[in-house]
Amino acid sequence: xxxxxxxxxxxxxxxxxxxxxxxxxxxxxxxxxxxxxxxxxxxxxxxxxxxxxxxxxxxxxxxxxxxxxxxxxxxxxxxxxxxxxxxxxxxxxxxxxxxxxxxxxxxxxxxxxxxxxxxxxxxxxxxxxxxxxxxxxxxxxxxxxxxxxxxxxxxxxxxxxxxxxxxxxxxxxxxxxxxxxxxxxxxxxxxxxxxxxxxxxxxxxxxxxxxxxxxxxxxxxxxxxxxxxxxxxxxxxxxxxxxxxxxxxxxxxxxxxxxxxxxxxxxxxxxxxxxxxxxxxxxxxxxxxxxxxxxxxxxxxxxx
Amino acid sequence: xxxxxxxxxxxxxxxxxxxxxxxxxxxxxxxxxxxxxxxxxxxxxxxxxxxxxxxxxxxxxxxxxxxxxxxxxxxxxxxxxxxxxxxxxxxxxxxxxxxxxxxxxxxxxxxxxxxxxxxxxxxxxxxxxxxxxxxxxxxxxxxxxxxxxxxxxxxxxxxxxxxxxxxxxxxxxxxxxxxxxxxxxxxxxxxxxxxxxxxxxxxxxxxxxxxxxxxxxxxxxxxxxxxxxxxxxxxxxxxxxxxxxxxxxxxxxxxxxxxxxxxxxxxxxxxxxxxxxxxxxxxxxxxxxxxxxxxxxxxxxxxxxxxxxxxxxxxxxxxxxxxxxxxxxxxxxxxxxxxxxxxxxxxxxxxxxxxxxxxxxxx
Numbered sequence: 096x097x098x099x100x101x102x103x104x105x106x107x108x109x110x111x112x113x114x115x116x117x118x119x120x121x122x123x124x125x126x127x128x129x130x131x132x133x134x135x136x137x138x139x140x141x142x143x144x145x146x147x148x149x150x151x152x153x154x155x156x157x158x159x160x161x162x163x164x165x166x167x168x169x170x171x172x173x174x175x176x177x178x179x180x181x182x183x184x185x186x187x188x189x190x191x192x193x194x195x196x197x198x199x200x201x202x203x204x205x206x207x208x209x210x211x212x213x214x215x216x217x218x219x220x221x222x223x224x225x226x227x228x229x230x231x232x233x234x235x236x237x238x239x240x241x242x243x244x245x246x247x248x249x250x251x252x253x254x255x256x257x258x259x260x261x262x263x264x265x266x267x268x269x270x271x272x273x274x275x276x277x278x279x280x281x282x283x284x285x286x287x288x289x290x291x292x293x294x295x296x297x298x299x300x301x302x303x304x305x306x307x308x309x310x311x312x313x314x315x316x317x318x319x320x321x322x323x324x325x326x327x328x329x330x331x332x333x334x335x336x337x338x339x340x341x342x343x344x345x346x347x348x349x350x351x352x353x354x355x356x357x358x359x360x361x362x363x364x365x366x367x368x369x370x371x372x373x374x375x376x377x378x379x380x381x382x383x384x385x386x387x388x389x390x391x392x393x394x395x396x397x398x399x
Numbered sequence: 400x401x402x403x404x405x406x407x408x409x410x411x412x413x414x415x416x417x418x419x420x421x422x423x424x425x426x427x428x429x430x431x432x433x434x435x436x437x438x439x440x441x442x443x444x445x446x447x448x449x450x451x452x453x454x455x456x457x458x459x460x461x462x463x464x465x466x467x468x469x470x471x472x473x474x475x476x477x478x479x480x481x482x483x484x485x486x487x488x489x490x491x492x493x494x495x496x497x498x499x500x501x502x503x504x505x506x507x508x509x510x511x512x513x514x515x516x517x518x519x520x521x522x523x524x525x526x527x528x529x530x531x532x533x534x535x536x537x538x539x540x541x542x543x544x545x546x547x548x549x550x551x552x553x554x555x556x557x558x559x560x561x562x563x564x565x566x567x568x569x570x571x572x573x574x575x576x577x578x579x580x581x582x583x584x585x586x587x588x589x590x591x592x593x594x595x596x597x598x599x600x601x602x603x604x605x606x607x608x609x610x611x612x613x614x615x616x617x618x619x620x621x622x623x624x625x626x627x628x629x630x631x632x633x634x635x636x637x638x639x640x641x642x643x644x645x646x647x648x649x650x651x652x653x654x655x656x657x658x659x660x661x662x663x664x665x666x667x668x669x670x671x672x673x674x675x676x677x678x679x680x681x682x683x684x685x686x687x688x689x690x691x692x693x694x695x696x697x698x699x700x701x702x703x704x705x706x707x708x709x710x711x712x713x714x715x716x717x718x719x720x721x722x723x724x725x726x727x728x729x730x731x732x733x734x735x736x737x738x739x740x741x742x743x744x745x746x747x748x749x750x751x752x753x754x755x756x757x758x759x760x761x762x
Contacts, residue, residue: 296456297489299476301503301554311506315493 132368140362150369159353159370163377166349169264169339170332173271174279177328178321180272181279185320186313188280189287200284203277211274215341218270222260222342229257262344270338275331279324286320287313319389326385330378350374405468407432407557407590408453413462415448415614422448424614426462430558435584435591437601440611441637446594449611450560453592454483467557482551483560486567488543490535496522496546497531503554521553522546524586541572552587561593565600577604598638602626610634632679632760642727643681643760648674656759662723666699668757679760686756687729689717689748698751703727705746717742719750 135145153159188199206214221227236255243251260266294316298308314321336351343349350370357367406429415423423445430436438446451457452464455476464471467480482503491499497518504514522528525545535543544564551559564580565573581604584591595601601608602622609619610633618630629635632643649665650657656670660680668680682699694700703719706726715731727750731742742748 291487291489293485293487293489294491296454296476297483297485297491297550298502298506299456300454300481300483301506301550302477303502303506304477307506311502312491316491 128368128371131365132372134365134368136363136365142364150366151373153366154369154373159350162348162353163350163373166333166351167377169267169271169349170329173268173275173332174325174329176268176272177276177279178325181276181283181324182321184276185280185283185287189284189290203280203284206277211337214274215270215337218266218273218342219261222266222269224257224259224261226260228260232258261342262347264343264347266342266344267339267347267349270342271332271335274335274338275328278331279328282323282327283317283320286317290316322385322389326381329381333378334374404431406430407467408592409463409465410449411463411465413449413452413459413464415445415452415457416460421614423452423459426614426616428609428616428619430590430592432590433588435581435604435606436593437605437608438592438594438611439598439601439608439637440596442596443613444611445614446611447562450483450562450592450594453558454481454560455479480557481560482554482556483562484544484547484551484564486562486564488547490543490546490550492535494535495531496527496533496535496538499535499546500550500553503550517553518549521549524552524583525549540567541576544568544576548583552583552589556589558590558592561591563594563596565595565597580604602638610637612637629758629760632681635681635758635760640684640728641681641758642684642687642725643679644723644725646678646680648676648678658759660723662721663699663701666754666757668699668754668759670759672759672761674759674761679758681758681760682752682756684716684728684730687727687750687752689729689731689742689750691748693749694751697753699754699757701727701750703748703750705742705744705748707744708742719748721750
């Protein structure tokens with residue numbers, strides 16, 4: 096059969112729906128937001144078109160900048176934890192016996208089958224003062240207390256104080272790690288799966304231990320997968336809205352929440368638009384950074 | 400005599416099962432220092448599994464392996480005095496050629512300068528001087544294999560394991576590399592154990608070969624013995640071409656065996672082993688002669704009709720339907736340019752060979 100890509104008419108027909116969809120629901124709204132970001136907020140909160148850089152000036156003022164900085168930090172920490180948890184997980188699935196791979200992979204993507212909102216509420220049920228985690232801790236505390244009582248030291252453990260686990264930055268990080276872990280694991284798994292295992296065997300054969308093999312062979316050879324996974328988890332964390340909204344405290348506001356506030360209660364769409372674009376520029380910068388690093392490392396391969 | 404020396408590898412009653420599949424079935428033999436040893440057999444015969452057990456990538460279900468006098472049970476691959484050249488070469492694509500070769504030294508704590516110097520030296524050994532700074536993707540398949548060789552040899556292992564080292568090379572390069580490997584083995588004096596499914600490779604390179612089938616070692620012998628004195632139908636058939644006729648032993652006397660073969664009648668062949676009942680009577684194609692007239696007595700003769708002539712330039716392979724009911728292949732050297740003597744399909748010919756060239760195959 097003739098290659099359908101060679102036929103321009105067929106190509107256009109197949110491409111048309113997706114192109115139209117993206118144009119109408121992605122490019123056009125983005126353009127509107129871009130235009131708004133130069134506008135002004137009217138007295139009743141309506142958006143008035145203008146050519147003003149004031150919104151951008153406000154976006155880089157101290158408070159929004161601090162929130163952006165904090166978002167970057169939380170995204171970084173949650174991504175690092177994702178990587179530390181996700182790498183062994185991806186390796187475990189990729190190196191598992193063949194018949195176990197698909198079931199294990201299914202477990203990794205199983206959370207996607209439930210609504211994100213419900214999954215996040217579940218974390219509230221776990222982390223809150225009277226939640227499952229504190230309940231478990233109290234039970235363990237009581238057990239230890241009884242144990243000390245038996246050996247003649249009653250009251251050594253003191254009164255049980257439930258931990259305040261919810262409505263703070265740690266809760267946000269826990270939530271983000273939970274939500275984004277599969278996004279990091281899947282590309283990493285795909286790369287590890289394709290990795291020729293004889294490279295690892297060769298490293299062992301040449302006298303390297305398991306750790307040395309991991310850092311000198313596995314990590315460099317799966318760098319594209321690591322980069323894709325990390326980038327995905329980072330960008331998703333950076334722009335997140337729901338997780339800090341539900342699990343975060345008063346000082347856990349991230350840039351996504353600020354944008355939501357401007358479009359919602361504050362009714363300042365132009366400022367919200369400008370903030371959105373600042374976030375997008377930051378994301379672009381991260382992507383550009385990755386592209387540069389990638390082209391440099393492959394450049395070494397070609398130049399030699 | 401090799402048997403007098405202490406073996407470098409002792410394989411004792413090794414059995415390896417993958418689930419219900421028996422990859423190696425009670426394998427038991429020794430390999431001696433300085434040998435070029437081949438594990439030969441069709442795919443799935445267990446030769447690669449055996450090699451991987453020597454390297455430490457698989458553990459035996461039963462039995463023991465000793466390398467250089469040390470039991471290898473529970474010794475991980477990175478602690479074994481062997482190195483391997485992988486079928487895919489497994490040259491690290493993210494390191495320069497020099498870093499690849501120096502890797503095995505660096506990870507075991509050899510100082511950087513010394514590792515570098517020894518890596519350069521190893522590259523010289525495989526004729527890759529000046530390639531140190533290249534990346535693997537700038538090398539040809541043959542060059543990558545040399546890197547893999549240098550990388551393994553630089554470790555000065557007691558045994559070098561090679562997994563189908565020539566299978567990925569084109570025909571011309573393969574022939575050159577055969578000689579190269581033999582030369583290299585003489586230079587470094589290390590025991591080589593090579594896995595191959597190619598009988599020509601094994602015969603031309605190895606001092607001894609173990610022919611394996613379905614996890615069992617069928618015969619261990621030098622190339623000449625494997626070819627001229629195969630101990631079974633499998634080995635005779637796997638190593639080279641062979642014509643086999645079914646016969647029944649009708650008498651034994653003074654080192655000679657009388658056999659009744661359909662279409663040939665009673666023939667007498669020299670045989671010093673035990674044989675009775677049904678046996679295979681076999682002859683290699685190049686040991687047979689074709690003639691238009693019945694040859695002189697003292698030879699084993701058989702009548703046949705030419706059904707096919709396959710011309711290979713230096714020789715021709717003639718296929719004949721014989722009175723024995725078996726199709727027989729004979730080879731004819733094309734010694735002269737003239738094609739006067741050429742056979743044509745349908746010709747009636749006499750096939751003959753000396754009783755001394757006859758193989759008696761049990762089982």
